[in-house]
Amino acid sequence: MKTTLLQKYQPLWIGVAVMVVLPVLLPMIGLTVNTASVVVILAIAAIGLNLLVGYTGLHSFGHSMWFGMGAYAAALAQRNLFADQIILPILLSMVFVAAMALVIGMLILRRRGVYFALLTLALVALSYTIAFRWTEVTGGEDGLGNLVRGTLGPIDLDDSINYYAFISVVAVLVLFFMIRLLRSPFGHVLVAIRENQERAAFQGYDIQRYKLISYVLSAVITGLAGALSGFEHYLVSAETTSVAFSGELLAMVVIGGMNNILGPAIGVMFYILFREMFSIWTGNWLLWFGLIFVAFVLYSPGGIAGIWGQIRNKLRPAPEETAAMSRRKIYDGLPLPGFLRPEPRSGPVLQVEAIDKSFGGYKAVNQVSLTVDSGQIHALIGPNGAGKTTTFNLISGMFPPDGGAVRLNGNPIEGLSANRIAEKGLARSFQITNLFEGVSIYENLRLSIQAKHTCRYNSWRDIDSYDDVHEHTEELTKFLGLEGIEDINGGDLSYGGQRLVDLGIALASKPQILLLDEPLAGLAAAERERVSSLVRRMAENIPVLIVEHDLDRVLSLSHEVTVMNQGEVLMTGGPEAVRADKHVQEIYTGTGTPPVTGRVAGLDAAAKPLLVIEGINTFYGKSHILNDATLNIRKGEIVALLGRNGAGKSTLLKSLAGLVPPKTGSIRFDGQELVGLSAPDIARAGVGYVPQGRGIFSGMSVGDNLALGRLARSTDGDGAVVWSEEKILDMFPRLKERYHTAADYLSGGEQQMLAVARALSGNVKLLLLDEPFEGLAPAIVEELFTVFDKLRQELPILIVEHNLDLVLALSDRVFALERGAVFHEGPAEALLTDIDYRKEILWL
């Protein structure tokens, strides 16, 4: 933790050294002191811009607007108010720029990403036309000339070396200020916003305010450079606010390196030297500068300052992530750190009363109520699409509920913004890992602790001077079992480690209640055990509301369980009551009485398998979804893929279709290896895929949708399968009637038929269906069932469906998946009729 002044202000010392030698060095290569002044002025401007681009992650393509505005404001102030002075006009110009940046920032910071960048681009174009055309004020084409540098006491600023010294002093002040700012709590929040704005909001930071302050500071620094530039040239012209100059400024930042405080200054040096050197040889120096800029964006996003790091990484690559996890020290059985314990209280902590949310016409959450008492672990369970995560989102302020009330310790919090809710003491983790990837584990956790500290807006004191924040962070790191690997970047961690950090970020913001969204998903067995016991220890002091698909574990963990199905609460009760409840079992395992029957079992064990999957492993980023999955499908049968949510069923279908290619393993299909082929090639080989949600192309008719199915796949009947349009329309007479209707206007059942019909169009020999009965009325289900039953004669089907009664009645064989591996395979019949056997295999 100890940093010497030498280390802490290292960029400042380097900056001072360079500024001292610059007016000596430049004349030696034939340049002037004035060039040195221009270098320092542009360096100030670029460092100001980099506060926004590099540290806050907001890409301004229009910062020359502030450069120009600062210059014009100072010039006008000198002409109209403070004749012959230099300090007062500059100060007034800074105030003016700050006021303008505040107003404009409030308008444009409502947008982010590309929209923000384009808005800044449009703004600079606007400021240029104002500067160029508003002749009465700006002097139009001629600009404002005859500026006066004047004197500072005995110092005559008209002397170029004196003016250089003056600028250098300003630059040192700016650099000093920037170092303080970036080392302060405020500066660290800016980096957090750059890394992951959403997460920062859920930590309780008012990100709009941070961004606005950053924007204003950035504008003021760049504007200050503009004012200095005006006096340097004794002239302000519209060129200072042109789009081209904006681009050059941004290019300097990118080339120099935006992850380094001095990077932009290096970029400026490069730019000026490049210009001065090359313009002797050729008038085309800007062409080469542009090419270098493009090359940096393509090959070295870290700029010149980042090249060293890139080389070092090449020579000595970072250690493997799994190895990293093994370096940590785990202390079992540590109690929750004292600073995280809220005041003990009894009774309800979180009360959710009848909240609703609709998306379009679809009621995702309908009249959901639940109460979490202090000292409790409250589980929220239910099948996929039950509305659990949406409920979390409503409670935590991701979006407001349409109706109903949410109370935290008796105070209403519904409809508040995420950061306000977090501030009041509700913290959450995320189902999809959501952390600050570019900063260390330690910093990830520390940011959360800082969010509840009074210092969170402090932009002057060094973060290292807050001992309590650091003590707390170290304590928490130890509690989570992350000690020893604090310095590793969040993004370099293995998936399991990232889940743990995600949990830690939520815990670190000292919540009154903790919402955990699938904290165990994707963890290895030992790690699941450890995280469960962590949760148990947290819950001794902080009540926990937890969504988890590992039913065994979550039921053994929790005191109270709320079961959701189709957006509604099915029941609330103790874990034993829930385990024994017939309705709950039914939503997971079905009733044992299929709504439709009529299966002609096509079991023929001797038939040659059409598809053989052997040991495939598939990943989403770092998350290992399919784990040596192995299965096969024969001609003439329907095979069902069973398993809990997140077991990897949909991923298996996508791996087959080539949409999420497996990393290892083999898929033999009709004598052809599919692993390594692209999705279009697999489709042409005869695999038809119907995704969950149907994937209908809207705005196109039924006929157009079908035509797209046939467009690239041959229909010549190769492989003895001929799916002509007539044959398909005979199979689906409803589609024939609706042939010219836009697909958007079809009913859900018709859309499903269309999706199947489209998947069949072409020489299709195997059909993959993902949740084909989802959200359909019983009559439609029956109709589709019959169609699939008939299709069995034509081609084998692999089906994923959560309605077990239905899918078991339809299929011949089943494969059950758990954590990406097949743990059961066998005929469907036994599971269909013997409900006890079914429960044994599929329930708890």
Added chain:
Amino acid sequence: MQFVFLMEQVVNGLVLGGYYLLIALGLSLIFSVGGIVNLSHGAFYALGAYISIEIAKVFGFAGGAVLSPVIVGLLGILFERFILRRFYRADPILSLLVTFGLAMVGEQLIRIIWGAAPIPVSLPQDLKGPVFIGDFLFSKYRLFLLGVVIVVLTGIWMLLNKTSFGRVVRAGIQQPDMVAALGIRLQPYMTTVIVLGVAIAALGGALFAPITIVHPAMGAEIITVAFVVVIIGGLGSFWGVILAALLVGVVRGVTIYFYPAAGAASIYVLMFLVLMFRPRGLLGERIEKFE
């Protein structure tokens, strides 16, 4: 008579809108299929103008107007293959930076080849002079341009909506994975659309050369206005772009009539007004990637 003048400004505004439209439409197309905001689009427009001038020296105005988009389109193939293709699934900010740099390079190339001075282009003989429609006096060439813009728009609309090419493109914008799962390789379609986008920009450059100033920075000038049009219309919306281009043209035309110096500024003010009330533009939809 006041009304007649005003009407003329409106019609001139429409022509101006058509001019923006040719650039903005290509931008919007490239944006829709690739998710890429192409800041170098203006460079293709400028190249279109310069190349058409060269070709016109041999083959006349019509030859230039036809061949220049073809040549620029061929450049577009290289552009897609070696630059854009790397960025389809990347952070759009990266493509913004790269195309920004390319715009710089393009402008400098033009400066090197053709010099910094503006090049005068005369109107083709057959299209000189005015036309009277009732009381109104119009320039023949401007009406011709309006006609060409309408033909191009109709053509693009037909291509996107009435051909199987267009169906694949639209399906690819909605659900690229589903298109792949039907056995269709999207890549050649994307290349074609991008080539089409830059070719339209080049056509704009060639056709508007006689009534604007042909100079190296013409691309940089048009690109900001084109983006204003696309932002007002809504990123990725066909009809939004058309509506916005006409609106911007007319607003600018009318402002110039009353207060010439504010002509350029008026469109930015319009953009801010629109964004205050419709943050994603007039007909824009929410696209997660660009937020």
